[in-house]
Amino acid sequence: MSIATTSGSAARRLLDDGRRARAMRWVMAVMLFLTVLACALGIATANVAAALDAQLGGRLVVQIVAGSDAARDAASNRLAEALGAMPEVRAAVPVPRAELAELARPWLGDAGLSADLPMPAMIDIDLRDPSASAVTAVTARARSIAPDARVDRSAGWLAPVRGFVVTLSGLAGGLVLLMASATGGIVLLTARAGLDTHRDTIDVLHMLGSTDSQVARLFQRRIALDTLIGGVVGSLAAAAAIMVIGWRAAGLDSGLVGGASLGTGGWVVLALLPLAFAGLAMVAARVAVLRTLERRL
Amino acid sequence: MANIVQFENVGLRYGTGPETLSDVSFTLASGAFYFVTGASGAGKTSLLRLLYLAQRPSRGIIRLFGEDTVTMPRGRLPTLRRRIGVVFQDFRLIPHLTAYDNIALPLRVSGMAEHEVEEPVREMLAWVGLAQRGGARPPTLSGGEQQRVAIARAVIGRPEILVADEPTGNVDPDMAERLLHLFDSLNRLGTTVVVATHDFGLINRIPDAQMMRIDRGRLADPTGSLRYPPRRPDAAEHA
Numbered sequence: 001m002s003i004a005t006t007s008g009s010a011a012r013r014l015l016d017d018g019r020r021a022r023a024m025r026w027v028m029a030v031m032l033f034l035t036v037l038a039c040a041l042g043i044a045t046a047n048v049a050a051a052l053d054a055q056l057g058g059r060l061v062v063q064i065v066a067g068s069d070a071a072r073d074a075a076s077n078r079l080a081e082a083l084g085a086m087p088e089v090r091a092a093v094p095v096p097r098a099e100l101a102e103l104a105r106p107w108l109g110d111a112g113l114s115a116d117l118p119m120p121a122m123i124d125i126d127l128r129d130p131s132a133s134a135v136t137a138v139t140a141r142a143r144s145i146a147p148d149a150r151v152d153r154s155a156g157w158l159a160p161v162r163g164f165v166v167t168l169s170g171l172a173g174g175l176v177l178l179m180a181s182a183t184g185g186i187v188l189l190t191a192r193a194g195l196d197t198h199r200d201t202i203d204v205l206h207m208l209g210s211t212d213s214q215v216a217r218l219f220q221r222r223i224a225l226d227t228l229i230g231g232v233v234g235s236l237a238a239a240a241a242i243m244v245i246g247w248r249a250a251g252l253d254s255g256l257v258g259g260a261s262l263g264t265g266g267w268v269v270l271a272l273l274p275l276a277f278a279g280l281a282m283v284a285a286r287v288a289v290l291r292t293l294e295r296r297l
Numbered sequence: 298m299a300n301i302v303q304f305e306n307v308g309l310r311y312g313t314g315p316e317t318l319s320d321v322s323f324t325l326a327s328g329a330f331y332f333v334t335g336a337s338g339a340g341k342t343s344l345l346r347l348l349y350l351a352q353r354p355s356r357g358i359i360r361l362f363g364e365d366t367v368t369m370p371r372g373r374l375p376t377l378r379r380r381i382g383v384v385f386q387d388f389r390l391i392p393h394l395t396a397y398d399n400i401a402l403p404l405r406v407s408g409m410a411e412h413e414v415e416e417p418v419r420e421m422l423a424w425v426g427l428a429q430r431g432g433a434r435p436p437t438l439s440g441g442e443q444q445r446v447a448i449a450r451a452v453i454g455r456p457e458i459l460v461a462d463e464p465t466g467n468v469d470p471d472m473a474e475r476l477l478h479l480f481d482s483l484n485r486l487g488t489t490v491v492v493a494t495h496d497f498g499l500i501n502r503i504p505d506a507q508m509m510r511i512d513r514g515r516l517a518d519p520t521g522s523l524r525y526p527p528r529r530p531d532a533a534e535h536a
Contacts, residue, residue, distance in 0.1 A: 014391070204389050207351060208403045208450075209379030211372075297353060297371060 014205075015198055015218055024190055024223070028183070028230030029237070032277060035179040036238035036270050042172030043266040049165045052158055058090075058130035059154040060138060062123040066148045069118075075146045076121035082145050088127055088134040095122040183277055184284040187227070191219050191288035206296070216289040224282035231274030239270065301327040301458060301489050302348065307357030309343055309514075316355070317343045318514045325491065327457070330484045332500045333493040335511035341493040342386065342462055344511060348491060349383045349460045350374050362457070379407055382456030382488075386463045388447040390435040396446045397422065397431035403454040421449040425479070441468040448476060458489045465499060477502055 062079060064072050076094045084092035100119050108117070127134050139151040195202065202215055242262070262270070302325035309318040318340045325331060333341050346352040347359060350366060359366050361377055369377075382403075390399050401418045405411075422431050425445035435443050444464065451459060459480065465473035477499060484490045494500065500508060510517040 014394070200389065201391050203351075204391060205402070205406065206375070207349065207378060207383055207389075208406045208454075209375045210406045211375045214406065294371075297351065297374070 015222055024226040025230035028227045029234035031179055031183050032231040032234030032274055033238045035176055036235045036273055038172045038175035039270060040242045042169050043262050045165050045169035049162055052162050056154040056158055058127040060125035061152045061154055062142050063120045063150040064146055065120040072121035076123055079142055079145050080123050088129060088137055089125055090128045091126040093124045095124055184280060187223055187281045187284040188288045191285045192292060194219055195292050212290055212293040216286045219289045220282045220285040223285040224278045227281035228274055228278040231277050235274050299327050300324040303360040305358040307354045307359060310355040316514055321516050323516060325489060327489055328487050329489055330503055330506040331491045332506050332508045334495050339511040340514040341511050345460050345462050345493055349381050350378050380457045382451035382459045384447050384451045384461035384464045388443045390443055390446055392435050395432050395434055396427060399446055400449045400453055417453060421453045425449045441472045444468050452483055459483060461492045463494055
């Protein structure tokens with residue numbers, strides 16, 4: 001065992017700083033707790049955005065508002081048949097009046113079920129390809145058959161919601177980056193403080209022929225280990241918090257919140273965060289120590 | 298004997314203060330024994346710091362093992378430092394490591410495997426009379442014991458040059474003689490020994506040693522009171 005390659009206890013004892021290590025671990029536990037929560041928020045909101053895209057990205061609604069009920073129904077059937085035959089369209093299904101009335105019930109009550117209430121005819125279009133050109137083609141075809149038909153992208157209705165979700169996701173990503181840079185900063189300060197604390201020991205090591213890399217390795221290993229231990233503790237606490245939130249969210253019975261799951265991949269990413277931060281801490285410590293030692297003989 | 302150290306017109310200044318060492322020129326022969334003497338504050342420790350590469354000079358040339366250490370990139374200094382053993386005036390033992398681990402440090406620094414470390418460290422502990430104190434930490438050792446641990450640490454790597462700054466300053470006369478005997482033994486094995494001291498009684502115990510006297514930062518000219526004055530490069534040419 002040398003101090004260059006040590007895995008033993010003697011080299012670990014070279015830096016005798018039990019109190020500093022404990023403080024560092026607690027700081028890292030808090031940092032990772034917050035980082036894992038932010039990352040979970042980011043993943044969950046990204047999953048919500050993806051679910052919205054998958055559900056609504058390729059869907060259009062054609063409305064026919066002009067004419068009598070019979071005329072609207074006839075136009076609706078013609079349109080559904082014509083649009084359903086287009087290669088860009090997977091399915092074109094007229095929405096039954098009863099279903100529309102059910103959708104209107106929360107606002108209109110039982111009055112929405114009245115046959116006298118004018119209600120637009122609607123066709124639900126499921127595109128094979130959610131591209132703009134497919135939307136344009138379907139819109140043109142619909143207007144060629146029913147000039148007063150109105151074609152809406154379903155995604156457009158939820159665009160503000162999706163925008164909000166994407167903003168949340170970006171904010172969470174920014175928080176994770178901020179936490180990572182703050183962790184790097186903490187490690188730099190800790191390494192520099194450690195160099196000052198252990199200045200005499202380092203001077204002796206240098207006089208005995210230690211290289212800067214050997215000294216840096218002592219610090220980077222210690223700091224990486226502290227980050228990993230603290231990070232695991234913080235991450236476990238955050239995972240528990242996430243599970244509680246998930247359990248409470250499941251009780252809301254909301255479609256939007258229901259899509260906000262982490263998935264297996266998400267949990268794997270969260271599990272890797274302590275390792276990633278330990279790696280980051282190791283690199284930051286090495287850079288800090290080497291740069292500081294360069295200024296000494 | 299080949300020269301292992303060469304100083305040419307070396308000057309040392311700390312910050313913007315006056316020169317601590319001025320125009321110091323000398324050579325040290327490989328395998329010889331040298332004393333550096335002079336009054337307190339004369340510059341002995343500064344001279345030794347230049348010798349064991351803790352400091353670069355403000356001017357002049359220093360060659361160690363034939364290499365110019367003044368212009369040498371700092372990344373190459375560790376290799377040279379491993380060839381030099383140092384006994385610091387204040388020991389500079391690492392207080393939270395045991396005597397054993399302090400002595401083992403140079404071997405570990407040089408990359409020796411752990412199973413190879415134990416035997417030489419045990420031998421060294423026995424050599425300095427601390428076989429039973431290997432597990433003790435420096436704060437629990439007496440001044441003399443700490444001194445011996447420092448010496449053991451300095452010599453365990455079989456350095457080509459041993460530099461000791463007042464190595465007997467904290468020990469009783471009997472222990473001082475024992476330590477000097479250790480240095481003499483090492484010297485006989487081929488190590489160049491440089492000892493800073495102002496204990497003339499000690500100096501007289503090594504009759505073959507040469508002596509350098511530092512006076513107010515300058516290498517004093519040889520006088521009749523000094524035996525075996527150092528060979529200066531210019532003196533050697535005229536000899």
